[in-house]
Amino acid sequence: MDKHFLYNLQARAKQLVLNAWAWLRSQPSLKLAFIGIGAPTIIVTLLFLVFFIRTLGGHYGHMPEHAELALVENSEASSVISEDGELLGKYYRENRVSVDLVEISPYVTKALIATEDSRFFEHQGIDLRALCRVAWRSIILGDRSGGGGSTISQQLAKQLYPRRGGGKLGMIKIKMREMIVASRLEEVYDKQELLALYLNTVPFGENAYGIEVASGRFFSKSAADLKAEEAAVLVGLLKANTRYNPRTHSERSRERRDLVLALMAKNGSLEKPVTDSLAALPLTINYQRQNNRVGSGTYFRQMLRAEVEKALAGKKRPDSRPWDIDRDGLLIHVSVNSVMQRLAEEAVLEQLPRIQQNLAVDWKSAKRAPWEDAFMKTVKRSSRYQSLEAAGKNDEEIMEALRQPHLMTIYDWKTAEAVDTLMRPIDSLRHYFTLLNAGLLATEPKSGVIRAWVGGVDYRFVQYDHVTARRQVGSTIKPVIYATALQGGMLPCEYTPAQQFTIADFQNYNPRNPGGNYEGVYSMRGGLTKSVNTVAVNLAVRSGLQNVVDEIHELGITGNVEAIPSVALGTVEATLPEMNTVFSAFANGGRRPEGGVHFLDKITTADGETIVSFIRPKKTIRVMSDTIANITTYLMTGVVNNGTAARLRSTYGISGALAGKTGTTQDQSDGWFVGYNPKLVVSTWVGAEYPAVHFRTLRRGSSTATALPVWGTFMRKVQRTRGLGRYHGGSFSPLDAMTTALLECPDYLDELPIYAEYGAPSPEDLMSVNEIRTRLGQFPAQDVEQMMARRSRRDDESTLTYTTRIIELLEKENRRDERKAKRKEFWAKTLFGKKN
Numbered sequence: 001m002d003k004h005f006l007y008n009l010q011a012r013a014k015q016l017v018l019n020a021w022a023w024l025r026s027q028p029s030l031k032l033a034f035i036g037i038g039a040p041t042i043i044v045t046l047l048f049l050v051f052f053i054r055t056l057g058g059h060y061g062h063m064p065e066h067a068e069l070a071l072v073e074n075s076e077a078s079s080v081i082s083e084d085g086e087l088l089g090k091y092y093r094e095n096r097v098s099v100d101l102v103e104i105s106p107y108v109t110k111a112l113i114a115t116e117d118s119r120f121f122e123h124q125g126i127d128l129r130a131l132c133r134v135a136w137r138s139i140i141l142g143d144r145s146g147g148g149g150s151t152i153s154q155q156l157a158k159q160l161y162p163r164r165g166g167g168k169l170g171m172i173k174i175k176m177r178e179m180i181v182a183s184r185l186e187e188v189y190d191k192q193e194l195l196a197l198y199l200n201t202v203p204f205g206e207n208a209y210g211i212e213v214a215s216g217r218f219f220s221k222s223a224a225d226l227k228a229e230e231a232a233v234l235v236g237l238l239k240a241n242t243r244y245n246p247r248t249h250s251e252r253s254r255e256r257r258d259l260v261l262a263l264m265a266k267n268g269s270l271e272k273p274v275t276d277s278l279a280a281l282p283l284t285i286n287y288q289r290q291n292n293r294v295g296s297g298t299y300f301r302q303m304l305r306a307e308v309e310k311a312l313a314g315k316k317r318p319d320s321r322p323w324d325i326d327r328d329g330l331l332i333h334v335s336v337n338s339v340m341q342r343l344a345e346e347a348v349l350e351q352l353p354r355i356q357q358n359l360a361v362d363w364k365s366a367k368r369a370p371w372e373d374a375f376m377k378t379v380k381r382s383s384r385y386q387s388l389e390a391a392g393k394n395d396e397e398i399m400e401a402l403r404q405p406h407l408m409t410i411y412d413w414k415t416a417e418a419v420d421t422l423m424r425p426i427d428s429l430r431h432y433f434t435l436l437n438a439g440l441l442a443t444e445p446k447s448g449v450i451r452a453w454v455g456g457v458d459y460r461f462v463q464y465d466h467v468t469a470r471r472q473v474g475s476t477i478k479p480v481i482y483a484t485a486l487q488g489g490m491l492p493c494e495y496t497p498a499q500q501f502t503i504a505d506f507q508n509y510n511p512r513n514p515g516g517n518y519e520g521v522y523s524m525r526g527g528l529t530k531s532v533n534t535v536a537v538n539l540a541v542r543s544g545l546q547n548v549v550d551e552i553h554e555l556g557i558t559g560n561v562e563a564i565p566s567v568a569l570g571t572v573e574a575t576l577p578e579m580n581t582v583f584s585a586f587a588n589g590g591r592r593p594e595g596g597v598h599f600l601d602k603i604t605t606a607d608g609e610t611i612v613s614f615i616r617p618k619k620t621i622r623v624m625s626d627t628i629a630n631i632t633t634y635l636m637t638g639v640v641n642n643g644t645a646a647r648l649r650s651t652y653g654i655s656g657a658l659a660g661k662t663g664t665t666q667d668q669s670d671g672w673f674v675g676y677n678p679k680l681v682v683s684t685w686v687g688a689e690y691p692a693v694h695f696r697t698l699r700r701g702s703s704t705a706t707a708l709p710v711w712g713t714f715m716r717k718v719q720r721t722r723g724l725g726r727y728h729g730g731s732f733s734p735l736d737a738m739t740t741a742l743l744e745c746p747d748y749l750d751e752l753p754i755y756a757e758y759g760a761p762s763p764e765d766l767m768s769v770n771e772i773r774t775r776l777g778q779f780p781a782q783d784v785e786q787m788m789a790r791r792s793r794r795d796d797e798s799t800l801t802y803t804t805r806i807i808e809l810l811e812k813e814n815r816r817d818e819r820k821a822k823r824k825e826f827w828a829k830t831l832f833g834k835k836n
Helices: 003-026 029-056 066-070 106-116 128-140 152-160 170-188 191-199 211-219 228-237 250-266 272-279 298-312 338-362 372-381 383-390 395-402 425-433 474-487 524-529 533-543 545-554 565-569 576-587 626-641 707-720 737-742 769-776 781-790 799-832
Strands: 078-081 087-091 331-334 406-412 417-423 436-443 450-454 591-593 600-604 610-613 620-622 659-664 670-676 681-688
Touching: 066 170, 087 298, 106 152, 106 191, 106 228, 106 250, 152 170, 152 191, 211 228, 228 250, 228 272, 250 272, 298 331, 298 450, 298 600, 298 610, 338 436, 338 450, 338 707, 372 383, 372 425, 383 395, 395 425, 406 425, 417 425, 436 576, 436 707, 474 524, 474 533, 474 545, 474 565, 474 576, 474 626, 474 659, 474 670, 524 533, 524 626, 533 545, 533 565, 545 565, 576 591, 576 626, 576 659, 576 670, 576 681, 626 659, 626 737, 659 707, 670 707, 681 707, 737 781, 737 799, 781 799
Parallel strands: 078 331
Antiparallel strands: 078 087, 331 600, 406 417, 436 450, 436 681, 591 620, 600 610, 659 670, 670 681
């Protein structure tokens, strides 16, 4: 570009400026004032009117009318309340609980006004002085650090009707809308109501909404009990929830607290010496968090959610809107006992690390774990593998990607905590594949009411609920086999050989005993106490396999059960609630709860108005005679006192009446123990999510090493915890003298006894238990006792022969008394013409 062109351009520009200046000097002052001030003002005013009219028309977001604002409700979390009145957890999208202003510490409102809106009681929703101050500071001085000058009412409007993108000049549109809503709020509510509405609405970080939730979260107290320095911490959070979080940024939070205290002193809410002394205090919090996945009874609450939604289906609020568990602040009352629930969770977390370590030790020397094939199938079903496959990668590329380390948070079974670590995704998948879990369920036998429910180790990482999982039950089914045999007429002292045998009708099925011992013969008590497989199968076949299946269903197991010999060894699949129902029948004299288990009592509004309630079940179903149930309980006391569950007495020191049965499935995949006292039935299960993961040895993998310790730890805690006395003590229904006599025989003999040697009838000739019970039932108990006292048992007389002789003598006396009564009646009529 040449110099001549530039020179001409500069000259023209200079001339234009001179001409403009000359024109301005020639114009009247009034005209110039209009051009400089009036025109911009008119333009701004017109723009304001356009924005105002469009805002009122709802072009920049929903514009609520006064009537709608009068019905403003905060979304509130629904609470799950235990039978002892404690909070187990909540359901929410926003964790919020509303309280009245009188239930909020006055320090909170003073700190809020001093910090956010010092002229709150002087304006009507819009503070023009504050707006001008902010405009001067932000626009003229360029300082944007002092905030936006919004009043408390404007901030409330923003919370109730969240902002949305406004395109060009978006902030002006947003502010216009908030100012109008704020003005309308001021017309609908008084200042005290606005403060309460605001404090119940604003977020305090970590998904905690409202002052009550925030107070409980950071200081474990209600909002009414907050001290001045604590109130300052929470109000300080409102400026920036994350930046001033006292848990994660304590120093910043303290600085912000001190600033809030200084502002309180400045506006006269606190004396300066007081704020100085409070600022000198260290920042201390008492943090406690509860949410959908953290807290007490997490697995139970997830199951409960579906039941609550089902119970509320079709029911409407007063405003005709369906009830919403996540926002309507419902109170859900359940039967779970908070103390027992805590003890159950503690028992699981105390025992699982040791059991998991045993699994690792069991396979330490093995070159290859037997579940590798199953694991690889799981890998290919994982979301990570499938997403890579969908991206077009082949198997080799996918596996290479899964071997690249990433930062992740996993459940550490050694500490029972979440830990951050650098781990390969393939190792993370293996970690959870081999992770052992547990289920524990405690119910009352008469009603099926649930008192504790633990579905796993940590819901944040494993959402599968093992209480409702259907797994093979192992030898815990054997009491049902023995009860079926008793009902079929077999006697408790009828001995069964432990010898191995083959059942040709079922593909030469050949039951085995884990220890390889097939010697001797066992009474029913002995066979159940030692959990002898061959004895159980023998009894099941002799009782009729279909009879066994029918009894299993009658007792409460609903799944498909095959009439095959292995049913006696627990190839049946069942859930923990079903097993509790089965054992409730034994504990409850042959009657099981009609509805299975019960846990939901009622659902109410926050004000206590009942929406729906459920009566705790009282009806029971008779599934066997009380004699059979009591005898089976007697057999199971042998399991606890002398058998596979004897550690409950020796190691865990559990006292009182106790019965139960251990159960270990094939390859030690599942460990069970279901036990009960007169007040409580408790079932425990331990295993991996995939049955392919199992123990190598019985020593480490049997139920006595897995499920039994969890059960024993829990019940020991129950017996040693104050306030839980109603769940232990008492005694089982006593057996009458005749039934007790039927049980008097050794648990084990080297060989079958020869009854003929003692002059006793063969087993086939003896009366069945039911027949004996029926014939004895016609006599008063004192008559039986008196006859036994008069006619003692002979030295060479078996128990059953003696029982038969006593019955025959009692029947003979009855017949004699009847003849005597008839003779008396005959002579009275003959001599006196009337009946005696």
